[in-house]
Amino acid sequence: MGQITLSINGEKHAVDVSPDTPLLWALRDHLDMVGTKYGCGVGLCGSCTVLIDGEAVRACTMPVEALENVEITTIEGFHPAGGHPVQRAWQDEDVAQCGYCQGGQVLAAAALLKTNPDPSDEEIEDAMGGNICRCGTYPRIRKAVKLAARYASEEGGEA
Amino acid sequence: MSVRRKSDVDTSRRAFLKVSLAASGALVVGVGWTGLVTAAGEETWVPNLYVRIHPDGRVTIVSKNPEAGQGVKTAFPMVVAEHLEIPWERVEVEQAPLDDRYGRQVVGGSRGTPDGWNDLRIAGAGALYMLTRAAAAQWNVPPESLAAVNGVIRHEESGRSAAYETLLEGAARQPVPDVSVLKLKNRPEEFKLLGRFVPGVDNARIIHGKPLFGCDVRMAGMLYAQYVKCPVFGGRVKKANTPEVERQPGIVRAFVVEGTDNLSGLMPGVAIVGETWWAVNKAREALKVDWETTHADSTEGYAREAAKLAGGDGETMRHDGDVEKALEGAEKVVEASYYYPFVSHCNLEPQVATALYRESGKLEMWAPTQNPRGARALIARTLGMDERDIHIELERIGGGFGRRLTHDYMVETAWIAREMRVPVQLQWTREDDLQHDFYRPAAWHHFRAGIDGDGRMSAFDHHFITFGRGGETVSGASLSSSHYPAGLVKDFRLRQSIIECNVPTGPWRSPGHSAYCWAYQSFFDEVALAAEKDQLEFRLDLLSRSFGEPPLDLARTAGTLKKAAQAAGWGRDPGPGRGLGMAFHYDHGGFVSHVAQVHAKGNRVRVEKVWSGIDVGPVINLSGARNQVEGAVVDALSTSQLEITFTEGAVQQSNFHDYALATIDQAPEVECHFIQSDFPPMGLGEPPMAPAPPAIANAIFAATGVRIREQPWSRAGIIV
Numbered sequence: 029m030g031q032i033t034l035s036i037n038g039e040k041h042a043v044d045v046s047p048d049t050p051l052l053w054a055l056r057d058h059l060d061m062v063g064t065k066y067g068c069g070v071g072l073c074g075s076c077t078v079l080i081d082g083e084a085v086r087a088c089t090m091p092v093e094a095l096e097n098v099e100i101t102t103i104e105g106f107h108p109a110g111g112h113p114v115q116r117a118w119q120d121e122d123v124a125q126c127g128y129c130q131g132g133q134v135l136a137a138a139a140l141l142k143t144n145p146d147p148s149d150e151e152i153e154d155a156m157g158g159n160i161c162r163c164g165t166y167p168r169i170r171k172a173v174k175l176a177a178r179y180a181s182e183e184g185g186e187a
Numbered sequence: 188m189s190v191r192r193k194s195d196v197d198t199s200r201r202a203f204l205k206v207s208l209a210a211s212g213a214l215v216v217g218v219g220w221t222g223l224v225t226a227a228g229e230e231t232w233v234p235n236l237y238v239r240i241h242p243d244g245r246v247t248i249v250s251k252n253p254e255a256g257q258g259v260k261t262a263f264p265m266v267v268a269e270h271l272e273i274p275w276e277r278v279e280v281e282q283a284p285l286d287d288r289y290g291r292q293v294v295g296g297s298r299g300t301p302d303g304w305n306d307l308r309i310a311g312a313g314a315l316y317m318l319t320r321a322a323a324a325q326w327n328v329p330p331e332s333l334a335a336v337n338g339v340i341r342h343e344e345s346g347r348s349a350a351y352e353t354l355l356e357g358a359a360r361q362p363v364p365d366v367s368v369l370k371l372k373n374r375p376e377e378f379k380l381l382g383r384f385v386p387g388v389d390n391a392r393i394i395h396g397k398p399l400f401g402c403d404v405r406m407a408g409m410l411y412a413q414y415v416k417c418p419v420f421g422g423r424v425k426k427a428n429t430p431e432v433e434r435q436p437g438i439v440r441a442f443v444v445e446g447t448d449n450l451s452g453l454m455p456g457v458a459i460v461g462e463t464w465w466a467v468n469k470a471r472e473a474l475k476v477d478w479e480t481t482h483a484d485s486t487e488g489y490a491r492e493a494a495k496l497a498g499g500d501g502e503t504m505r506h507d508g509d510v511e512k513a514l515e516g517a518e519k520v521v522e523a524s525y526y527y528p529f530v531s532h533c534n535l536e537p538q539v540a541t542a543l544y545r546e547s548g549k550l551e552m553w554a555p556t557q558n559p560r561g562a563r564a565l566i567a568r569t570l571g572m573d574e575r576d577i578h579i580e581l582e583r584i585g586g587g588f589g590r591r592l593t594h595d596y597m598v599e600t601a602w603i604a605r606e607m608r609v610p611v612q613l614q615w616t617r618e619d620d621l622q623h624d625f626y627r628p629a630a631w632h633h634f635r636a637g638i639d640g641d642g643r644m645s646a647f648d649h650h651f652i653t654f655g656r657g658g659e660t661v662s663g664a665s666l667s668s669s670h671y672p673a674g675l676v677k678d679f680r681l682r683q684s685i686i687e688c689n690v691p692t693g694p695w696r697s698p699g700h701s702a703y704c705w706a707y708q709s710f711f712d713e714v715a716l717a718a719e720k721d722q723l724e725f726r727l728d729l730l731s732r733s734f735g736e737p738p739l740d741l742a743r744t745a746g747t748l749k750k751a752a753q754a755a756g757w758g759r760d761p762g763p764g765r766g767l768g769m770a771f772h773y774d775h776g777g778f779v780s781h782v783a784q785v786h787a788k789g790n791r792v793r794v795e796k797v798w799s800g801i802d803v804g805p806v807i808n809l810s811g812a813r814n815q816v817e818g819a820v821v822d823a824l825s826t827s828q829l830e831i832t833f834t835e836g837a838v839q840q841s842n843f844h845d846y847a848l849a850t851i852d853q854a855p856e857v858e859c860h861f862i863q864s865d866f867p868p869m870g871l872g873e874p875p876m877a878p879a880p881p882a883i884a885n886a887i888f889a890a891t892g893v894r895i896r897e898q899p900w901s902r903a904g905i906i907v
Contacts, residue, residue: 045463061396062396062398063396064396065535065585068617070617070843072844073843103396104395122384122810122811125256125257126255126535126585126587127256127583127585128585129535130394131396153852156851157851159851160843162533164819164820164849166849166851166854167821168814170854
């Protein structure tokens with residue numbers, strides 16, 4: 029055990045954990061930040077997706093010791109006011125069914141649009157292929173990513 | 188001690204025996220789950236609570252059923268709001284806990300909508316009736332001269348109007364109306380809100396990662412647990428090194444639970460409880476258990492037994508006419524066998540529950556459950572408790588599909604919590620979840636069909652090889668003897684053989700149907716081809732007559748098939764490498780047909796689009812309804828590529844690398860066409876599921892010439 033300082037959603041958090049603890053469990057059990065979800069524990073489902081310096085990363089296989097000098101964004105800290113084009117598109121398309129995977133889907137979509145503001149179906153499928161939705165909301169995810177891209181371009185802002 | 192995210196006031200648990208003003212000044216209306224309201228003049232209702240109108244104009248509507256993604260938490264309050272004539276934007280939805288006054292609180296059998304329809308309409312219309320009477324009394328005008336629009340009662344003649352919230356006291360003094368005087372809406376033409384595309388009420392919480400699910404519960408002093416069971420179902424603990432496990436960092440206790448013989452209840456195991464889940468997960472590596480097992484079921488053993496049984500006669504479950512004679516006299520006989528394996532529910536949220544056992548002997552639980560009353564009964568029975576001492580809060584379910592109709596994870600949590608006397612959250616691993624499910628059972632279908640001189644299917648013989656224990660089929664393994672094509676052909680026989688099975692099985696989304704519809708509707712494709720008939724024409728002909736009681740509503744079924752075919756442009760040439768396929772089905776009150784289009788490049792197939800014809804009566808929430816159809820198609824495609832196998836009594840798969848659910852690149856576009864027929868609304872969680880695999884498989888045949896008769900479809904060399 030030892031103190032590790034993590035920068036999460038713009039705030040510093042000191043956590044007392046063994047350095048090999050995956051970020052997922054530091055968030056959930058030590059910081060009570062439960063928006064990041066456990067699905068498989070081996071980086072295969074994407075439920076635990078967070079942004080690390082803007083890139084989509086699986087928190088379940090990422091030990092905290094590797095994260096002392098990076099900026100972590102969890103779903104709780106991602107545009108809490110809800111104005112991001114991806115968030116609005118997710119609401120307007122009513123993507124969620126059970127909703128368990130959707131925090132990870134939203135962050136994966138946001139990371140995609142940051143580097144590719146107008147992705148094709150194929151590019152969406154490539155980028156989102158690691159985020160499993162057991163309810164099968166994929167047709168809506170495809171539509172919502174495109175809608176978010178449209179919102180962002182209409183506003184001339186960055187997604 | 189309290190759950191941090193729960194509000195302090197829990198009004199839904201107060202007992203309202205009368206329509207009354209609550210302490211907050213809110214008008215409270217309730218209806219009995221049977222939909223019966225006592226005669227006018229008496230103020231007593233069966234006090235189930237759905238509606239609260241607050242003095243500031245907000246309206247709280249309680250959703251009684253668990254939400255698993257089927258959309259009930261949005262759809263149910265919509266029905267109330269429609270009848271209360273209030274703007275949807277003003278509605279706040281509250282999730283009810285388990286409470287006997289609500290009657291049925293189950294996600295299952297697509298029964299939520301048909302069962303709730305009357306109560307919800309009465310709850311809304313009854314409240315509106317009393318508000319209207321209050322305004323009429325205040326203004327001394329006949330109630331018939333008043334109209335309600337957007338939360339306001341208006342008197343056209345005098346121009347007077349009053350917002351609902353100004354009428355609460357007067358409304359509370361009105362007698363409870365008899366149901367017969369209430370205006371309950373039935374048809375889409377009457378709806379203002381119902382039938383519209385309404386996004387889910389929990390969306391904001393979901394996209395901001397706010398606590399919502401069972402695994403999100405956090406309490407002061409809460410400990411985390413895992414429960415380790417024998418890989419071979421039902422195995423007992425002979426010896427376990429629990430002291431060694433307790434010495435691991437962060438571990439509070441490790442102990443053996445003797446458990447019961449009930450495969451759907453508390454199975455024997457070892458509980459590990461610690462300060463964090465990760466500490467428990469690591470300590471589990473040090474656990475060594477000597478298990479005592481009593482069986483060694485295997486997929487290979489099942490297959491050997493099935494092959495042996497296929498040569499026998501089986502037990503005749505139904506015989507109309509004389510099948511052997513009819514087959515002998517047939518112009519052509521088509522014969523084929525189909526096989527599908529065991530599959531897992533594989534909820535994305537692995538099983539989880541939180542419980543606190545208080546010194547007073549009362550148990551509080553927070554859990555994702557599809558049938559909380561069933562869970563409570565199991566817990567009471569296993570722990571020797573009184574059901575009245577168990578309270579269950581319904582957390583949003585991270586995927587149901589039938590898995591959470593069985594409550595092993597909840598009784599395990601309750602047992603551990605009673606040992607610990609502090610709040611405990613049991614969180615299964617993905618591996619636990621995949622290896623301790625209640626699987627959809629495998630089966631073999633051996634079909635023979637006779638075609639007469641007119642190209643009609645005139646005889647049908649079916650040997651169904653399924654699973655059971657002690658001669659009775661296990662859960663999810665039965666087939667109704669009145670299932671079509673029984674009743675659609677003159678000479679029909681169903682025979683059944685049972686393989687003894689020691690692995691747990693259970694209801695899996697559209698139990699039975701979701702598996703065998705693929706076999707039936709694929710075989711129909713084969714028969715139509717042999718009869719040299721168009722697939723649509725062949726199926727419509729099959730649905731054009733019955734012998735005795737029809738096994739399903741022929742006109743409604745044919746209606747959905749025509750609808751899907753028309754939408755897809757059936758009969759057109761889909762182009763090189765492409766194929767169209769179709770299937771119809773009826774289950775759980777809903778009629779659904781799909782037409783699928785696939786594009787094949789060699790053995791790699793992309794499902795491009797699915798057109799669905801759906802008849803579940805009037806649609807309540809267009810978004811929720813479409814979402815169920817879209818999701819069911821993806822689920823069907825996904826599941827058709829999967830299998831759970833057993834060796835030496837244990838499951839071989841462990842995580843998503845060897846149980847690989849479909850990903851976004853495999854998902855087709857889905858286009859829904861609803862036939863809003865003159866029937867009461869039915870649920871949609873299940874009906875779109877069953878006809879999806881055969882529609883896709885038949886399209887694959889049309890594109891590739893490969894007839895898929897085994898699941899996973901990769902066994903036929905097809906990769907989707």
